Amino acid sequence: MIEDLLDGATYDKLRKPLREASTLPPGCYTDQAFYEREVDRLFRRHWxxxxxxxxxxxxxxxxxxxxxxxxxxxxxxxxxxxxxxxxxxxxxxxxxxxxxxxxxxxxxxxxxxxxxxxxxxxxxxxxxxxxxxxxxxxxxxxxxxxxxxxxxxxxxxxxPPPLTQALGNFVDRFASHGCDRLQFVGELEFEIESNWKLLAENALEAYHTGAVHRDTLGQQTASALATRGDWTGLLVEDEQSVATLQGADKPFAHIEGLDSEALRGAFFTLVYPSTQFVFAQDCAWWLAFEPRAVDHTRLVIGACFPQSTVTLPDFAERVELYFERWRIATAEDNAICEQQQLGQRVERAAGRFAASEFAVHAFDNWVVDQVLAQA
Ligand code: FES
Ligand SMILES: [Fe+2]
CATH class of the missing domain: 2.102.10.10 (Rieske [2Fe-2S] iron-sulphur domain)
Structure with missing residues (x-):
C-alpha cells in the first residue's frame, strides 16, 4: 500500500477546492481495514x-x-x-x-x-x-x-439525532414532490462486484452518461444543488422526465404542486451514507447501495408514483417503460463500476476530478471526514 489510508495527509489533495482536487486513492476501494472503518463510522453512526x-x-x-x-x-x-x-x-x-x-x-x-x-x-x-x-x-x-x-x-x-435534523435542507427542497402521498409500486435487485462507493459516485455525476448510456439515456447535463445536512445531489435538467429511456413515449403526468425548480428536471441525491433518492417530475425512485464486502455490493431499486398515476387503467403496462429504464441503465452503470473496481487493484496516484463531478467530490470528502473522525 502506497498510502496510509487512515492518515489525514493522504487526503490533502482531495481536500482542495474541486478544480484543484484529486480523487480518492485506489486503496479506499480495496482495503479491508478502510472498509471496516467505514462500517463503523458511516454505517453504525448514521440513519x-x-x-x-x-x-x-x-x-x-x-x-x-x-x-x-x-x-x-x-x-x-x-x-x-x-x-x-x-x-x-x-x-x-x-x-x-x-x-x-x-x-x-x-x-x-x-x-x-x-x-x-x-x-x-x-x-x-x-x-x-x-x-x-x-x-x-x-x-x-x-x-x-x-x-x-x-x-x-x-x-x-x-x-440518535432526529432524521429530519440529519437531512438538513433535504426536507424543504423536496417538499413539493409530496412524497408522503406517493405509492410504492415495485423494486429490482442487483448484485455487483464493486465497492459501494464506486456505485454511489457513479450515481452522482452526469459526466459518464454520454459514454456509458450513449444509446439509452444519452448525454445529460447537471447543475449543483445547495445542500445542508448529510446529503449531496445534482439537478439533471430536462423538461421531460428522465425516468424513461431516450425516445420512449407516454411518460406519466407530473406530480401536482411541483415548485418551479422541480419542474426543471430530476434531482439525483445521495443521502449519506448510501441511498440515492431521485425526485423526477412524475415519480420518485431510490437506489439503496448495501455493502456486502469491500468489493461486493447489493443494490435495491424501488419506485413510487402518485396515487392518480397508479390508479390509471393502463398503469401496469405503462410503468414497464420505467422499469425497463431502471433495468437497462442500471446494468450499464453496474458493468462500468465492475470494470472500475478491477482497475483499483493497480496502485497508482490518485486521479483528478472533472468540474462536473462536484457531488462526487462532496461525497468523497464526507466519507473521509467520517473515517478520520476521532472515535
Ligand atoms: S432459539 Fe434462537 S438461537 Fe436458539
Ligand atoms: Fe449512469
Missing part, C-alpha cells in the same frame, strides 16, 4: 434507509435489511408501529427472519424461542430447570426508527 412505510402495510409485515453492520429487521406491530430490531436471537444469536413477508410471531428457526411483534420474548421451550432465567430480560434488541414522508430509516445507536 439508514430500508423501505417505504406502505411496504409494511399490515400488522406482522416484516422486512430484513442485511447491512454491513449486521442484520436488522423492520416489523409492524399489532399496535400499528413500525419497529426495528437486530435480527439476532437472544438465545445463541441465530438470524431470525430473512427476506420480507408477514408473521404473527417471530419464531427462531434454531430452538424455537418465540418473540411477539413488539420484541418481547414469550416462549422459550426447554428452558425449564435453568436458574434465574426470566424471559422478560431477553427481548429483541430494539433500534431507533424514524421516517420522512413515508421513507423509513433505522439507526444502530441509541438516542
Amino acid at each position: 439508514q434507509f430500508v423501505c417505504r412505510a406502505e411496504q409494511l402495510a399490515q400488522a406482522g409485515d416484516f422486512r430484513c435489511h442485511d447491512g454491513p453492520a449486521g442484520p436488522v429487521m423492520l416489523v409492524r406491530g399489532d399496535d400499528g408501529r413500525i419497529r426495528a430490531f437486530a435480527n439476532s436471537c437472544r438465545h445463541r444469536g441465530a438470524r431470525l427472519l430473512s427476506g420480507a413477508g408477514r408473521c404473527k410471531r417471530i419464531v427462531c428457526p434454531y430452538h424455537r424461542w418465540c418473540y411477539r411483534l413488539d420484541g418481547r420474548l414469550v416462549g422459550a421451550p426447554g428452558m425449564t430447570g435453568v436458574d434465574d432465567f426470566d424471559r422478560v430480560e431477553y427481548p429483541l434488541v430494539e433500534l431507533p426508527v424514524d421516517s420522512w414522508a413515508g421513507f423509513v430509516f433505522f439507526h444502530w445507536q441509541s438516542d
Whole structure:
C-alpha cells in the first residue's frame, strides 16, 4: 500500500477546492481495514434507509435489511408501529427472519424461542430447570426508527439525532414532490462486484452518461444543488422526465404542486451514507447501495408514483417503460463500476476530478471526514 489510508495527509489533495482536487486513492476501494472503518463510522453512526412505510402495510409485515453492520429487521406491530430490531436471537444469536413477508410471531428457526411483534420474548421451550432465567430480560434488541414522508430509516445507536435534523435542507427542497402521498409500486435487485462507493459516485455525476448510456439515456447535463445536512445531489435538467429511456413515449403526468425548480428536471441525491433518492417530475425512485464486502455490493431499486398515476387503467403496462429504464441503465452503470473496481487493484496516484463531478467530490470528502473522525 502506497498510502496510509487512515492518515489525514493522504487526503490533502482531495481536500482542495474541486478544480484543484484529486480523487480518492485506489486503496479506499480495496482495503479491508478502510472498509471496516467505514462500517463503523458511516454505517453504525448514521440513519439508514430500508423501505417505504406502505411496504409494511399490515400488522406482522416484516422486512430484513442485511447491512454491513449486521442484520436488522423492520416489523409492524399489532399496535400499528413500525419497529426495528437486530435480527439476532437472544438465545445463541441465530438470524431470525430473512427476506420480507408477514408473521404473527417471530419464531427462531434454531430452538424455537418465540418473540411477539413488539420484541418481547414469550416462549422459550426447554428452558425449564435453568436458574434465574426470566424471559422478560431477553427481548429483541430494539433500534431507533424514524421516517420522512413515508421513507423509513433505522439507526444502530441509541438516542440518535432526529432524521429530519440529519437531512438538513433535504426536507424543504423536496417538499413539493409530496412524497408522503406517493405509492410504492415495485423494486429490482442487483448484485455487483464493486465497492459501494464506486456505485454511489457513479450515481452522482452526469459526466459518464454520454459514454456509458450513449444509446439509452444519452448525454445529460447537471447543475449543483445547495445542500445542508448529510446529503449531496445534482439537478439533471430536462423538461421531460428522465425516468424513461431516450425516445420512449407516454411518460406519466407530473406530480401536482411541483415548485418551479422541480419542474426543471430530476434531482439525483445521495443521502449519506448510501441511498440515492431521485425526485423526477412524475415519480420518485431510490437506489439503496448495501455493502456486502469491500468489493461486493447489493443494490435495491424501488419506485413510487402518485396515487392518480397508479390508479390509471393502463398503469401496469405503462410503468414497464420505467422499469425497463431502471433495468437497462442500471446494468450499464453496474458493468462500468465492475470494470472500475478491477482497475483499483493497480496502485497508482490518485486521479483528478472533472468540474462536473462536484457531488462526487462532496461525497468523497464526507466519507473521509467520517473515517478520520476521532472515535
Ligand atoms: S438461537 Fe434462537 S432459539 Fe436458539
Ligand atoms: Fe449512469
